Structures are given as structure tokens and as C-alpha cells.
Amino acid sequence: MATIDLSLTPVRKANELIRQYGAGGEDVQILNPDARHHIGVGLTHPIKVTVRGSAGYFCAGLCDGPTFEIERNVGWGLADNMLNGTVIVNGNASAIPGVAVRGAEVIVRGNVGSRAGQVMKEGTLLCAGNANFMAGYMMYGGRMIILGNSGAQLGQDMTGGAIYVGGKINDLGTDAMLTDLPADELQELMEFLDKYKVSFNGTFRKVVNAGKKLKYARSEPRVRVIPFFEASGDNDYWNAKVQEDIHVKAQIGRYRIRGYGTSRALPHLSDLAFKRDLSAIPADPDVVGKVNMKTEIGGRSGANPIKLSMPVMIAPMSYGALSKSAKLAMAIASRLSDISENTGEGGMSDEQREEANQLIYQCLAGRLGWNIHDMQRANGLEIYISQGAKPGLGGQLMAKKVTPEIAKIRGIPPGIDLRSPSRHPDVLGADDLVIKVEEFREATGYKTPVSVKLGAGRVRDDIKIAYKDGFDFVELDGMQGSTGAAGNEVLEYVGIPTLAAIQEAMDALKEVGGDKDMPIVLMGGIKDGADAAKAIALGARAVAVGTSAIIAGGCIACLQCHVGQCVVGIATQDPEHEKRYNIQAEAENTHRYLESLRWQMAAIAHAHGYGDIHDMSRGDLVALTPEAAEITGLPYAPEYRNRTESLLVAS
Amino acid sequence: MCGIAGILYKDTVAKADIGKALISMLDGCQHRGPDSTGFALYHDAVPGQYRLRFIVDEGDDIAAAIDDIKERLAEFQAQVIDEELVGAGFRLDIRFDGDLQKLAYEMEHAAKLSSIGESLDIIKDVGGAHDIDDVYSVARFQGTHGIGHVRLATESDVAPEASHPFWATGFADIAIVHNGQITNYYKMRRRLEKRGYFFNTDNDSELIAVYLADKLKNGVTLKDALKATIEDMDGTFSFLVSTKDEIGYAKDRLAAKPMVKYEDDNIIAIASEEVSLNKLFPGRALDTSEPAPGTFNTWQRSISA
Numbered sequence: 025m026a027t028i029d030l031s032l033t034p035v036r037k038a039n040e041l042i043r044q045y046g047a048g049g050e051d052v053q054i055l056n057p058d059a060r061h062h063i064g065v066g067l068t069h070p071i072k073v074t075v076r077g078s079a080g081y082f083c084a085g086l087c088d089g090p091t092f093e094i095e096r097n098v099g100w101g102l103a104d105n106m107l108n109g110t111v112i113v114n115g116n117a118s119a120i121p122g123v124a125v126r127g128a129e130v131i132v133r134g135n136v137g138s139r140a141g142q143v144m145k146e147g148t149l150l151c152a153g154n155a156n157f158m159a160g161y162m163m164y165g166g167r168m169i170i171l172g173n174s175g176a177q178l179g180q181d182m183t184g185g186a187i188y189v190g191g192k193i194n195d196l197g198t199d200a201m202l203t204d205l206p207a208d209e210l211q212e213l214m215e216f217l218d219k220y221k222v223s224f225n226g227t228f229r230k231v232v233n234a235g236k237k238l239k240y241a242r243s244e245p246r247v248r249v250i251p252f253f254e255a256s257g258d259n260d261y262w263n264a265k266v267q268e269d270i271h272v273k274a275q276i277g278r279y280r281i282r283g284y285g286t287s288r289a290l291p292h293l294s295d296l297a298f299k300r301d302l303s304a305i306p307a308d309p310d311v312v313g314k315v316n317m318k319t320e321i322g323g324r325s326g327a328n329p330i331k332l333s334m335p336v337m338i339a340p341m342s343y344g345a346l347s348k349s350a351k352l353a354m355a356i357a358s359r360l361s362d363i364s365e366n367t368g369e370g371g372m373s374d375e376q377r378e379e380a381n382q383l384i385y386q387c388l389a390g391r392l393g394w395n396i397h398d399m400q401r402a403n404g405l406e407i408y409i410s411q412g413a414k415p416g417l418g419g420q421l422m423a424k425k426v427t428p429e430i431a432k433i434r435g436i437p438p439g440i441d442l443r444s445p446s447r448h449p450d451v452l453g454a455d456d457l458v459i460k461v462e463e464f465r466e467a468t469g470y471k472t473p474v475s476v477k478l479g480a481g482r483v484r485d486d487i488k489i490a491y492k493d494g495f496d497f498v499e500l501d502g503m504q505g506s507t508g509a510a511g512n513e514v515l516e517y518v519g520i521p522t523l524a525a526i527q528e529a530m531d532a533l534k535e536v537g538g539d540k541d542m543p544i545v546l547m548g549g550i551k552d553g554a555d556a557a558k559a560i561a562l563g564a565r566a567v568a569v570g571t572s573a574i575i576a577g578g579c580i581a582c583l584q585c586h587v588g589q590c591v592v593g594i595a596t597q598d599p600e601h602e603k604r605y606n607i608q609a610e611a612e613n614t615h616r617y618l619e620s621l622r623w624q625m626a627a628i629a630h631a632h633g634y635g636d637i638h639d640m641s642r643g644d645l646v647a648l649t650p651e652a653a654e655i656t657g658l659p660y661a662p663e664y665r666n667r668t669e670s671l672l673v674a675s
Numbered sequence: 676m677c678g679i680a681g682i683l684y685k686d687t688v689a690k691a692d693i694g695k696a697l698i699s700m701l702d703g704c705q706h707r708g709p710d711s712t713g714f715a716l717y718h719d720a721v722p723g724q725y726r727l728r729f730i731v732d733e734g735d736d737i738a739a740a741i742d743d744i745k746e747r748l749a750e751f752q753a754q755v756i757d758e759e760l761v762g763a764g765f766r767l768d769i770r771f772d773g774d775l776q777k778l779a780y781e782m783e784h785a786a787k788l789s790s791i792g793e794s795l796d797i798i799k800d801v802g803g804a805h806d807i808d809d810v811y812s813v814a815r816f817q818g819t820h821g822i823g824h825v826r827l828a829t830e831s832d833v834a835p836e837a838s839h840p841f842w843a844t845g846f847a848d849i850a851i852v853h854n855g856q857i858t859n860y861y862k863m864r865r866r867l868e869k870r871g872y873f874f875n876t877d878n879d880s881e882l883i884a885v886y887l888a889d890k891l892k893n894g895v896t897l898k899d900a901l902k903a904t905i906e907d908m909d910g911t912f913s914f915l916v917s918t919k920d921e922i923g924y925a926k927d928r929l930a931a932k933p934m935v936k937y938e939d940d941n942i943i944a945i946a947s948e949e950v951s952l953n954k955l956f957p958g959r960a961l962d963t964s965e966p967a968p969g970t971f972n973t974w975q976r977s978i979s980a
Contacts, residue, residue: 454829
């Protein structure tokens with residue numbers, strides 16, 4: 025057995041050594057752990073690690089296969105997201121032990137802190153002592169055994185799995201209920217206790233989901249498609265869309281869920297113009313070769329940056345909201361244009377990984393589809409805090425789309441109206457977030473950039489926090505971004521326009537001196553190369569396109585993404601509908617659209633006399649409306665309104 | 676957004692290395708807050724003798740500010756024993772036997788007063804625990820108990836005056852360190868302002884300090900005052916409070932902010948993370964516990980009469 029003394033070896037180096045010993049099949053003991061964080065994170069070999077003392081946060085986090093024994097206590101997030109393996113803690117565990125585990129056996133001989141087993145999916149969490157507040161909060165599966173007493177709100181909003189309590193139950197959380205414990209199940213429990221030599225003489229009570237909140241009583245009806253222009257623009261009073269909202273609510277008796285983003289006219293990049301009269305400049309057919317568009321993002325902390333042939337990414341969209349075919353087409357298009365694709369919430373598929381050259385892997389609060397193996401094969405990681413279309417809210421995936429396959433990848437029960445949690449179990453503030461980011465870096469050997477996706481809300485403060493927490497870059501998402509499903513009023517009235525978001529972000533970064541070293545990727549309603557060039561002139565390092573990319577790939581913008589019966593096979597999991605989608609053809613369509621962005625950006629930069637797209641600056645822009653001028657601080661110049669700003673016309 | 680730590684030596688001998696202990700504990704959780712660090716340190720009081728700390732801005736105005744401070748002290752017949760200009764601060768030791776709250780409010784208007792006490796000395800500035808020690812020689816401080824804080828500024832500026840600990844403006848010898856957010860801040864502040872209290876900053880931690888001081892002034896015990904805090908304050912919080920001879924904690928009902936404690940016959944130590952406690956006992960697995968959600972407690976020094 026190898027020995028690592030943490031009073032002599034820093035944790036980062038120790039974890040490298042543990043992984044090396046793991047590869048060689050040699051067990052390890054850790055001396056002088058002194059409650060340090062991240063001990064043993066990212067280990068994927070079946071060795072035994074013995075911690076001679078107490079461990080800090082995320083001990084045995086993001087592992088698959090090993091056995092851990094910790095002689096005394098552990099901090100937050102014990103065995104975070106562990107797939108297979110065993111963790112035994114002889115003392116107490118702090119908050120969220122067994123968070124998001126997907127198969128591991130986690131044994132705590134002492135007490136456990138708040139929210140034990142939050143969003144766990146599979147495996148067993150045993151607490152031989154007492155459990156604190158909200159044990160089993162939002163658990164999706166697996167079993168939790170508490171031999172002592174359980175604190176308040178046991179099983180709050182649990183969806184699946186079972187909790188067995190030997191002691192007193194303070195009270196049950198929302199949608200949890202007591203049920204009978206069959207003899208064979210009791211037998212299995214006792215065998216599990218025997219396996220870990222834990223004695224118990226009392227009586228178990230079993231708590232499961234009560235099934236009252238898993239599905240909406242009535243689903244949204246399918247409605248006729250209204251042309252988007254009838255639902256938007258200046259006419260936002262009793263227009264066709266407003267009437268439709270009322271009709272739908274008249275049937276379902278609650279708020280309306282729908283796909284897409286806001287239909288209201290908001291200040292946007294189209295309210296800015298280039299100072300230079302681009303229409304007067306003849307288009308150069310070889311312009312793409314004359315402007316440097318290559319962009320690297322994410323090297324701030326020394327990780328391998330994401331390399332883009334132009335400052336454009338595909339925005340995060342999930343497999344789940346979108347069909348596998350549509351996700352594949354996005355991956356292929358990203359490869360053809362040599363930019364990056366993003367997994368979104370629903371995990372990574374092998375096909376997607378193979379097709380995309382650069383793939384960003386998104387981590388959401390529910391940890392749906394999250395695992396160490398996909399982390400290690402991603403080119404970038406992204407911690408999703410919120411989304412421009414619905415800041416502060418979690419994702420929604422209606423039952424029609426939660427097929428057995430989707431449920432399996434995400435680790436949730438099939439056929440529920442999935443309402444993803446809005447808040448990460450282990451990120452309740454900027455201070456916790458620092459430790460979470462470090463966990464991801466440890467798990468990927470500090471090689472993979474870690475980014476954060478922020479829905480524009482409290483942009484100024486959030487960007488400063490992102491900078492201080494050491495993120496390699498930020499994906500900033502404005503209100504004009506779309507989503508697969510959200511409450512209509514949230515889409516229309518919550519959020520901060522993309523234009524305001526980038527301005528506030530750049531102001532905040534300047535205040536903390538970070539405008540040169542933390543790149544912002546702006547998204548939310550970017551529809552062409554002119555928008556992209558303006559975003560870059562305002563300070564964004566790159567843009568990401570979601571809605572426009574799927575429109576290029578056949579989406580008809582009918583706002584019915586949530587229904588799950590997308591007529592073009594994009595926002596559906598129904599094989600009959602998905603058949604209508606031609607992966608190769610739509611990948612090529614999307615690729616050609618992406619190339620139009622490249623051409624437009626190059627042409628605009630070239631017309632300004634720049635050899636690099638990143639030479640664009642605020643000085644190149646004016647504001648066409650008083651609102652846009654107020655938001656951006658750019659000069660208000662209404663006289664530019666009549667000028668053509670796109671070279672498309674000139675050519 | 677931050678990390679907190681506190682330690683109290685229970686025995687009557689008042690010469691413990693409080694400074695060194697808190698430097699280690701805060702260094703242990705510096706990752707939670709790299710922007711600024713602060714200490715509230717207590718030693719045995721010399722009755723009638725107070726230490727005042729002011730934050731003075733850089734530049735030519737320092738001399739004028741100091742003159743102004745001294746002039747006002749003279750008006751109150753306070754006698755200056757010692758003074759020192761160090762780091763971002765100006766320290767004054769005075770002898771005074773008048774109305775302390777009046778003096779404190781008056782001094783507030785003269786300059787940024789960050790601490791006042793017979794026992795208490797608050798040292799805080801931008802930088803890490805060791806950076807502060809380099810400037811202010813915190814490690815040399817010997818005393819009875821203390822609390823400390825590392826800060827990651829989220830909504831307010833990175834500045835010495837926005838750093839923790841906060842003293843209860845107007846009340847000597849009460850300090851607080853806090854991790855979290857009080858969401859009914861303005862409502863609570865307006866209530867206290869209506870009753871004549873003055874606030875030095877927009878920081879929610881100062882609110883907790885003044886709220887507690889007001890209760891203590893009205894004869895409520897620290898324990899009961901902490902209990903009331905859990906009833907009255909909304910939000911997520913884990914905080915430590917210290918007075919001349921006590922140290923206490925309160926934790927909100929959602930338990931969103933971490934806290935862990937270690938107690939033996941000699942000390943009680945509380946911190947955001949166990950890694951800070953272990954800094955006091957390297958190489959030893961500690962028997963620690965986590966305060967439950969919505970709980971509070973206090974510990975008192977066993978003072979001999």
C-alpha cells in the first residue's frame with residue numbers, strides 16, 4: 025500500500041498520485057488529511073483509499089469504482105455523483121452526503137448534515153446516526169437508510185427511490201408519504217446492514233413519493249401555428265399570440281408552458297449601427313481569407329483552451345428538449361465549421377462526442393446525465409447557473425419527451441413532467457462555488473476549461489463573482505434566448521435584454537480589472553454576422569447561436585417545442601416525428617448558415633480596415649434609439665437609421 | 676460570501692495566542708474569501724481605557740483627518756494615551772468616562788470608525804490573513820477570545836471599511852462576522868433607524884451587530900438575542916458574535932451556510948469548515964459537530980470575580 029502525507033504533498037499533486045496508483049492497481053493511505061477538500065476526486069480505478077483522519081468537501085467526488093474509508097469526518101458533498109464504488113465514513117458527514125450518486129454505496133456511521141442524498145439517482149446511502157434537515161431532497165432514485173432520527177421535511181419533492189427510517193421522523197416534505205415495507209425489501213435492508221456490520225434492532229418505516237406533483241393535471245393543448253410576426257413587434261396588445269395564451273389558459277387553468285423565447289420587441293443589437301457606411305464599400309469575394317477569425321477561449325487558468333475557427337459557438341441545447349438527430353446535426357455542423365458544440369442539460373452521447381471536434385459539457389443543478397467519464401472526454405465544462413430565457417428557474421421537460429431512453433440517460437423516472445431543480449445542491453453562494461470549480465479542475469487534471477453560464481439578471485454582481493471564482497470564461501445569456509419549455513410570462517417579462525447584459529458585464533469586468541483576461545461568450549437572439557460583429561465590438565469574445573442554428577436546420581418557429589410532437593423532428597422524442605429530420609442535410613444547412621456568419625463578420629471587419637475580427641471596438645458603433653444609447657452609453661445617432669448596415673445588399 | 680472563524684479560551688488566564696490561532700483558522704478557509712480579511716480580538720479590559728480604530732483614506736487628508744479626530748476627542752475630554760498610523764488605519768488608545776454611544780456617533784461623523792472597545796480591537800483590511808498580519812502584527816496579539824472573517828465581495832466594494840468583522844456601531848466591545856445574506860435587511864434597518872440608531876455601511880452584517888447590541892442594551896441576554904435573530908431575520912446566514920466575555924453563533928433554518936464546531940475543556944472553536952479547526956490541531960482527527968439548522972448557542976469565559 026502506498027502512502028501520501030498531505031502535510032507534505034498538496035492535494036492537487038496527491039490526486040495525481042492517487043490516480044497513478046489507481047492505474048497500477050495499488051491501494052493508498054492518506055496521512056494528515058486535516059479536513060482538506062477534494063481528496064480522491066476523479067478516481068476511476070477500483071483501488072482502496074484509506075483516509076487517516078477527516079476529509080473536507082467532495083471527498084471521493086466524481087469517482088467510478090474505488091473504495092474509500094475515512095476514519096473520522098467529512099465535509100460537504102461526500103461521494104458527489106459517484107457511479108460505482110463504496111465510501112465508508114466512520115465519523116459524521118456534513119451537508120449533502122451522497123449528492124447525485126448514481127450507483128455507489130455510501131455508509132456514514134455517524135450523523136449526516138442537511139439535504140443528504142439530494143438529487144441522488146441510484147445506489148444506497150446509509151446513515152447510522154441521525155439525519156438533519158431535508159434528507160432525500162429532490163431524490164430521483166436509489167435508497168436511503170437512516171437508522172436514527174430524521175430532521176424536518178424528509179423526502180421534500182422526491183421523485184423516485186425510497187427512504188427507510190429507523191428512528192423518529194420529524195415531518196415529511198412536500199409530496200412524500202409513508203408506505204408499507206414489504207418483507208423482502210426489509211430482508212434486503214438487513215442484508216445491506218450486515219454487509220457493512222451495522223447493527224439495528226428497531227423498526228423501519230418507508231417513505232416514498234406521493235405522486236401528487238409529478239405531472240401537471242392537464243397538458244398544454246396543441247394549437248394552430250401563428251406566424252411569428254403576428255405575435256411580435258409593436259403589436260403586443262391583443263395580438264394573435266396574446267389571444268392564444270388566453271385560450272390555452274382557459275383550457276389548462278394554470279400558467280402556460282411553451283417553447284421559444286420572448287415575443288416582445290426589446291432593445292437589441294439591431295438597435296445599433298456601424299458608424300462606417302459599409303454599403304459604399306465593394307465586397308471582396310476573398311474577404312474570409314483576409315481577416316483573422318481564429319479565437320481561443322478558456323486558457324485563463326492554464327487549461328487547454330477551446331479553439332474556434334471563428335468567434336462562434338453552438339449554444340447549449342439538451343438532448344431531451346431536442347431529438348438525438350437534431351443534436352447530431354448540430355454536432356456535425358459544428359465540426360464542419362470548426363467551432364464548438366454544447367451538450368446542454370441532457371448528458372453526452374457517444375455519437376455526439378464523435379461528431380463534434382470541440383464539445384462543451386454542461387452541468388446543471390439536477391446533475392442529469394452528469395458523470396466523470398464524459399467530463400474527462402469533454403473539451404470544456406460549463407456550470408449552468410441560469411438561462412437568459414428564464415433566469416432563476418430550472419429546466420422543464422414535459423412528460424411526452426421523458427421517454428425511457430431519455431430517463432435512463434438522465435437517471436430519472438420515465439414519463440414525469442420533469443421540472444429540473446433551479447439551484448445546485450452544492451452551490452449556495454460564491455464561496456461554495458469556488459470549491460465546486462476546484463473539484464471540476466481536480467477531476468479533469470486542470471486541463472479542461474471550466475466556464476459558467478449565466479442568465480442575465482444581476483449581471484454586474486454575477487460577472488464579478490465569476491471573475492473572482494476563477495472561471496475560464498462566461499457564457500452570458502440574454503432575454504432574447506429561447507428554451508424548450510418555460511412559463512410564458514417568464515419568457516415575456518423576466519430577464520434582461522442581451523444588449524444590456526453585455527454592457528453591464530463589460531462594465532463590471534473593467535471595475536475589477538478583468539476585461540482582458542476573462543472572455544464573455546454572448547448569446548440570446550444572435551441571428552446574423554452583423555449581430556455577432558456588434559457583440560464583439562461591445563466586448564464579447566465570441567457569440568453562441570442556438571435558435572438561429574436550429575432554424576437553419578429546419579425549425580419553423582411555431583413555439584410548440586414543449587409539446588414533443590415537433591413537425592420537423594427537432595424538438596421531439598417521438599420516432600415517427602424524428603424520422604422527418606434528415607441529419608446530414610440539416611447539418612449541412614446549419615453549416616452553411618454558420619459560414620454566412622463567418623463571411624459577414626469578416627466582411628464587416630475588413631470594411632473597417634481591420635485584419636482581425638477582435639479589432640472591432642465600441643468606437644465603431646452608434647445607437648439608433650434613445651433606449652439603446654442609454655443602455656450602452658454609445659452616441660445616439662438616429663440619422664444612421666436609414667443606412668444599410670449589411671454588406672449583403674452591397675454585394 | 677465568505678468564511679468565518681471564532682475561538683474562545685475558557686480558562687481565566689487571559690494570555691492565549693488568539694492572534695496566531697485566528698490567522699491559522701482564516702488561512703485555512705481563505706479560498707472562501709480572498710478579497711479581505713479581518714479580526715476582532717479581545718483581551719482583558721482596563722476599565723475606562725478604550726481602543727479606537729479608524730479607517731483613513733490615502734493621501735494628504737490623513738493629517739487633517741487625524742487632527743479632526745483628536746479635536747473632537749478633546750471636546751469630549753477624552754485623553755489620548757497612545758496612537759499609531761498603520762496600514763489603512765489609525766489606532767488610538769484613550770481614557771474616557773463619559774457617554775460612549777454619544778462619543779462613538781460623534782467620531783463616526785469625523786472619520787470612518789471601525790472599532791471601539793475596552794477589550795475589543797478590530798483589525799481588517801484588503802488581502803489575506805498573512806497579509807494583514809504582515810502589516811498589523813496580528814500574531815502578537817494575546818488575549819481571551821476572538822472572531823475573524825475572510826471575504827469575497829459580491830455586492831459591495833473591496834475596501835477596508837466593507838470588510839468584516841463589523842462592530843455594532845455605537846456600542847463598544849460587540850463584533851460580528853457573518854456568512855450569508857439578510858434578505859429583509861432594509862425593513863429591519865428602517866426599524867432600528869427609527870429608534871435612533873445610526874448605520875455606517877450598507878452591509879447586512881452591521882445590521883445584525885446593531886440589532887444584537889440593541890437587545891443587549893435593553894437587558895436581553897446574548898442567548899435570547901440570538902434566538903430572536905432567528906425569528907426576525909430572513910435569508911441565509913451563519914454568524915458569530917462576540918462580546919467582552921462571550922462568543923455565540925446563530926444559524927438560519929435552511930442551513931444553507933456551513934458551520935462546524937469543536938469543543939474541549941479549554942476551548943470552543945467554530946468555523947465555516949473543519950479544515951480551519953484542523954489548522955489548530957494539525958494531524959489530529961477531531962471530534963466535531965455541526966450546529967443544526969435554526970439553532971444558536973453562546974459560550975462564556977469562566978471569569979473569576
